[in-house]
Amino acid sequence: MSRSNAPDWVIPVMRAGYSARGLVYLILGGLTLSAAVSGGATEGTKGAVETLRSAPFGQVLLWLVALGFVCYGVWRLIAAWFDLERRGDDEEGMAKRFALVVTGLIHMALGAGIAALALGIGGSSGGGEGSGASNWTAKVLQMPGGKWIVGIAALAIFGAGVHYILKGWQKKYKRYIESNEKTRKLQPLLRWGFVSYGIVLMIVGVFLFFAALNSDPSNAKGIGGALEYIRGLTGGRFLLGFIALGIIGFGVENFVEARYRVVSGVDYDSDVKTMAQAAKAKAKQKMA
Template identity: 35%
Template sequence: MSKKSPAKAARRAQNSGAVRMLARGGYVASGVLHILVAWLAVQLALGQSSGQADQSGAFSAIAQAPGGELLLWAVAVGFAALAVWQLATAALGVPNAENQAGARLKSLAKGVLYGVLAATGAQYAQGSGGSGSSEESMTARVLTMPGGPWLVGLAGLVIIGVGVYHVVKGVRKKFLRDLAGTGGGAVGPVVVRLGQVGYVAKGIALGVVGGLIVAAAVTADPSQAGGLDEALHTVRDQPFGTALLLVIGLGIAAFGLYSFARARFARL
């Protein structure tokens, strides 16, 4: 009987109307974060940066807004519900998936990611956000481990792969599989375009992040590593970087708007 209890708990979570409603709220929270990151990226491009152009900067912006603490708790709850949903899907299987093992692994990774975002939102709500280790210090620790450069390089290649996946998903409109009602035309062309632009822009940003991590592994220099903020700085410093960064920022904003639509149309 105890062996069946985890599966029963996962099934209850997946069938819970409250979890589904809160999970849709998680997509709204994702949209808010992406739009704030996009705004910070645009400010960076225009030389008016007021914070890190990444998720920590977005959480900080929410914290400083009127009612920020309440908003952060709402964001944390939404991401927590998405984490529960994805983990339950990973445990029970993904309906109609051609590669069930791959689909479960993908849901597991998403569940972990949303769980981290929920924990981060809760930390900022409690006033303790931003105290964690940076990507650079984490890379430095890994580089000192046996085989550390190989591990860091592998992590960078994985992130590049995720970036390529996002670009392909956007170009080929594979994200439509995540939405309900696409066959009947309930999802309009504006949502489709936002998804295409958003996934491509996010994929490019992830690719640059992965490239920085690979560079750190090759040179054994943790200062080469960095997260999204460092990646966007790198883009800005290239020839025509300001224009490219503006395009990426607008693309990330498009992904944020797509996330709002996904809160309505997501298959849950």
């Protein structure tokens, strides 16, 4: 059953979560753009987080990001429990709400990993993020039914990539974001941010699928490996720069959601309209 009224504290928790994600993806986009321009090594989200550690007040920033990722996880769990995205209680709706739970748990685990990094546990190793993807894939493949588990994870990641591409291309984010002058001006960047992130996730999913198909963990790549693959394509540095701008856009999108996301089930000023509601009202005025 959907619950209609979420606790008010879910809003600051949500804002903290999206802000932490925004910071990480802004850094990742900047590192990727630098790699495209200079020809240096590409980095993944782990590299972006480790860049934070070397910044002024890096330890403090790491703890704040770790807390933010946990907050994002809590937000997704609450959104699923109270059905804050109005998915409903039918089979499709429950499947989408279950996906919120999964992403919530993943982000809480990521938050714990960032906290471990802040404590000096599990720091940089020679292999980088790509090695990390291969390592955990190797461990899962050794489990009973490991190929199936990795294969299902690959399809889930690929599906998430498709979801993000459609969300940006079809402007589905307009259901949740407040309509104002700033959000309207940022729309092109928001759209490309979703599409770029989706493309990267799809590449990660494809490589992970081949790792499952061939029982070869070396095929698995993280986000850094996916970005390196893009650079290896014809015109790769140009493509990488284009994707880098999209990742920066995805970081901006997270900050926009932190500030302007409208959450159903939590009290709001009745004058606040989402971009979708504003567009619908405008269409009605034209028909009148």
